[in-house]
Amino acid sequence: MKISNKQTDKNITYTLEECINHIGLGRFQWRLISILGFCSMADAVEMMLLAILGPALTCYWSDVTEIQIASLTTGVFAGMMCGAFLFGILADKYGRRRVIFLSAILNTIFGLLTAFAPNYYWMLLARTLVGFALSGAAQGSTLMLEYLPSSTRATIIIVIELFWSLGSIFEYLMAMFIVPIYGWRVLTILSALPISVVAFCMYFVPESPRYYVASGRQEKAEDVLKTIALTNKHSLPQGKLVDINAKDECGSVKQLFHVNLKRTSCLLAFMWMTVAMTYYGLILINTSLMTLMNDQRDLMTLKSTRCKMLTTDDYKSLIFTTFGEMFGIPLLLFFLSRFDRRTTCMINFTCASLCFTLFLITPRHQPWVINSITFIARMFINSQFSLLYLYTLEVYPTVIRAIAIGCASSMARIGAMITPYLAQVLIKQTFEGAIGVYILATAMAAIAGYLLPIETKGRDLKQATCDLHSSTMSPVDNGIMNKGYESNTDENVQRNESSTILHQLLIEQITYLKIDLNDEPATSSPQTLSAIFTLVLTLSKSSTLTSLKINVATFDDCLYLFDGRFNCLSKLIIHVKVIAHTLGTIDNFITSTDDKS
Numbered sequence: 262m263k264i265s266n267k268q269t270d271k272n273i274t275y276t277l278e279e280c281i282n283h284i285g286l287g288r289f290q291w292r293l294i295s296i297l298g299f300c301s302m303a304d305a306v307e308m309m310l311l312a313i314l315g316p317a318l319t320c321y322w323s324d325v326t327e328i329q330i331a332s333l334t335t336g337v338f339a340g341m342m343c344g345a346f347l348f349g350i351l352a353d354k355y356g357r358r359r360v361i362f363l364s365a366i367l368n369t370i371f372g373l374l375t376a377f378a379p380n381y382y383w384m385l386l387a388r389t390l391v392g393f394a395l396s397g398a399a400q401g402s403t404l405m406l407e408y409l410p411s412s413t414r415a416t417i418i419i420v421i422e423l424f425w426s427l428g429s430i431f432e433y434l435m436a437m438f439i440v441p442i443y444g445w446r447v448l449t450i451l452s453a454l455p456i457s458v459v460a461f462c463m464y465f466v467p468e469s470p471r472y473y474v475a476s477g478r479q480e481k482a483e484d485v486l487k488t489i490a491l492t493n494k495h496s497l498p499q500g501k502l503v504d505i506n507a508k509d510e511c512g513s514v515k516q517l518f519h520v521n522l523k524r525t526s527c528l529l530a531f532m533w534m535t536v537a538m539t540y541y542g543l544i545l546i547n548t549s550l551m552t553l554m555n556d557q558r559d560l561m562t563l564k565s566t567r568c569k570m571l572t573t574d575d576y577k578s579l580i581f582t583t584f585g586e587m588f589g590i591p592l593l594l595f596f597l598s599r600f601d602r603r604t605t606c607m608i609n610f611t612c613a614s615l616c617f618t619l620f621l622i623t624p625r626h627q628p629w630v631i632n633s634i635t636f637i638a639r640m641f642i643n644s645q646f647s648l649l650y651l652y653t654l655e656v657y658p659t660v661i662r663a664i665a666i667g668c669a670s671s672m673a674r675i676g677a678m679i680t681p682y683l684a685q686v687l688i689k690q691t692f693e694g695a696i697g698v699y700i701l702a703t704a705m706a707a708i709a710g711y712l713l714p715i716e717t718k719g720r721d722l723k724q725a726t727c728d729l730h731s732s733t734m735s736p737v738d739n740g741i742m743n744k745g746y747e748s749n750t751d752e753n754v755q756r757n758e759s760s761t762i763l764h765q766l767l768i769e770q771i772t773y774l775k776i777d778l779n780d781e782p783a784t785s786s787p788q789t790l791s792a793i794f795t796l797v798l799t800l801s802k803s804s805t806l807t808s809l810k811i812n813v814a815t816f817d818d819c820l821y822l823f824d825g826r827f828n829c830l831s832k833l834i835i836h837v838k839v840i841a842h843t844l845g846t847i848d849n850f851i852t853s854t855d856d857k858s
Contacts, residue, residue, distance in 0.1 A: 273500030277474055278721050280486055280498055282410045286417075287493030290408055294417065296462045297401040298424035300361065303455035304398045305428030307372060307391060310452050311337060311541075312548050312579065313436045315685070316571050317445040318384070325381055327689070331681035334545070336385050338537075340392030342674035348397035349667015350514075357404040357663060358468045364397025365460035372453025376446045392674075398459075399670045403663050406654045407471040408489070411721060415651055419593055422647040426586040433583065437576035471659045471722075474502075516661045517668060525656060526665075528709045529649070530672040532606070535706040536649055538676030538683075539613060539699055540642045545684035546620075546695075547582055547635050548575070578632050585636035589643035596644070601718045602652050606710025609645035613638055614703035620696050655717035 275283070315330045352360040371390040378384035402418065409417050432452065439448045470489075473482035483502055490497050517526045548571070571579075596605040616638035623630050649669070657665035688695040 274503040275498040275500050277471060280502060283498045284490050284493055284495045285410055286413050289489045289492035293405060293408055293466060294421060296466060297405050298421050300398055300401050300459045301424040302428030303459055304395055305425045306432045306452045306455055307395060309429045309432040312544050314445060317440060320570055322381055327686055329381060331685045333385055333388055334681040335678045336389040337392035338674040338677035340389040341396040342671045344393035344396030345399060345667045345670035348400060349664035352400045352663035353661060356468045356472055357400045358463055358466055360397050360400045362460055362463040364394055365456050367394035369453055369457040373450060376449040396670055399666055400663055402650050402654060403666055404469055407469040415597060418651045419590055419647045423587060423590055426583055429583045430580055433576050433579045437573060475659045514664060517665060524714050528713055529653060529669060532706050532709050533649060533669045533673040534676035535702045536642060536645050537673035538680045539703055540646055541677045542680040542684045542699055543635055543639050545681060549685055549688055550631050581632055582635040582639055585639035586643035589640040592640060593644040593647055601716050603710055603713045603716060605648055607707045609641045610703045610707035610710060612641040614700050617696055617699045621693060652717060656715050
């Protein structure tokens with residue numbers, strides 16, 4: 262049987278992942294990296310202001326207590342915790358681009374209000390609102406990831422974290438020259454301005470095509486893909502864009518606790534909480550130890566006072582330790598080139614725990630000792646922070662990716678809310694006790710990283726929750742990957758044109774089956790489910806699956822949808838017969854091809 266070119270074109274399809282990989286990395290992505298990288302810098306400028314405001318406000322408002330200063334930091338993270346959850350839901354329902362734009366506008370307004378706060382309580386309210394607005398910027402990572410081809414995805418997401426470190430250094434440099442002369446209010450105004458540029462730049466960024474596909478707007482997704490291809494001076498793949506599980510419920514929190522994600526979500530929640538507590542703890546510990554050393558010098562010269570402004574040397578120390586974060590990026594790339602995600606998590610947290618242990622056994626009156634340990638610790642913690650962003654974005658499907666990163670950010674803020682009371686209050690009462698908490702938390706997080714059940718290295722991004730039935734790895738105790746992972750990453754399978762068309766017929770028939778059964782009222786029959794399960798096991802052992810590398814998860818997905826979704830056995834039997842006939846055709850074709858060869 263000869264197949265015409267017209268019929269061939271009609272049957273050729275491609276997925277969103279295949280399309281983005283085909284277009285590749287080009288001018289469009291580099292422009293997006295510049296915009297979202299600047300967004301990350303602007304966020305860092307606002308966040309690092311926390312380390313500057315504490316000592317400055319102690320001198321400006323003499324009645325402010327240490328607990329109130331710590332509460333100011335906690336207020337920012339409390340706002341971020343609430344905002345991250347809300348913005349995550351909004352990003353999955355209404356788009357990533359809109360959320361980033363709204364976040365930038367609100368951040369500018371609340372940041373400027375901070376500069377005009379008449380007293381501590383207005384300052385606390387303004388900074389809490391800044392934290393709320395800042396949390397929406399985390400969706401920039403989601404947007405960036407969904408535009409990147411799989412071959413460069415991990416590297417770009419990690420390297421873009423360098424912009425955060427650059428923003429931190431920029432804030433410390435501004436503070437070093439502005440605060441001693443013009444005061445903290447001018448610094449606060451200048452810190453709020455960069456994020457306003459992000460709002461303007463987002464006008465030129467299109468919405469994620471993955472979001473459009475997940476929300477059922479395929480035509481808009483195709484328009485965006487055409488724009489990317491045109492900008493990159495490339496062409497779209499031949500055929501039509503399809504996605505078997507294109508439309509699903511977007512932004513559902515309960516899907517984070519899907520049977521195959523429950524363990525991952527719980528472990529990630531603890532790891533996010535620990536990494537944020539440790540990251541911001543290191544920054545606050547550094548400034549706390551600087552003021553403690555200044556206190557000791559003042560006692561020796563009989564000049565003790567509550568007002569302890571950061572000196573030029575203190576700012577230089579902050580800049581030096583921030584460079585440790587920049588070294589964390591190449592360190593992470595080195596680890597990922599040799600280890601999987603879970604092993605890298607364990608290494609980063611273990612090394613951070615050892616660094617905190619060094620704080621206990623080294624002299625604290627030597628600035629170079631404290632700065633050196635902090636430099637190394639921030640290197641590993643920033644490496645882990647970047648890895649958690651990457652892993653969280655990879656492990657969750659498109660329909661819940663934004664809310665997943667939002668919930669992860671919310672859990673991180675819980676840890677960040679705790680850390681001011683450890684690094685600014687408890688550390689002055691019992692240094693060993695405060696550091697001991699960080700040692701224990703990072704050690705437990707290292708164990709949590711080892712226990713993660715899913716390895717995402719080399720795996721395609723999942724589009725819908727139905728894909729989760731095939732994407733979960735086997736338990737870490739077994740140390741093996743599931744069939745779905747192996748099939749997805751096997752790119753060495755060669756098919757000729759006719760075999761590809763027959764394979765596509767099978768996939769299309771299964772798609773029709775899913776759509777057909779999805780429209781039926783929910784009923785169930787144990788006997789029928791048992792029969793289907795037997796069918797799936799039989800098909801999984803078929804030579805077709807072995808020869809064509811058809812993922813057995815395709816049939817697992819059908820079984821997942823069958824459960825409580827059909828009430829007509831005769832309709833099911835018809836579909837199964839068509840699938841069986843198609844499989845038989847492919848098997849016969851392969852057999853005849855093997856005989857000829």
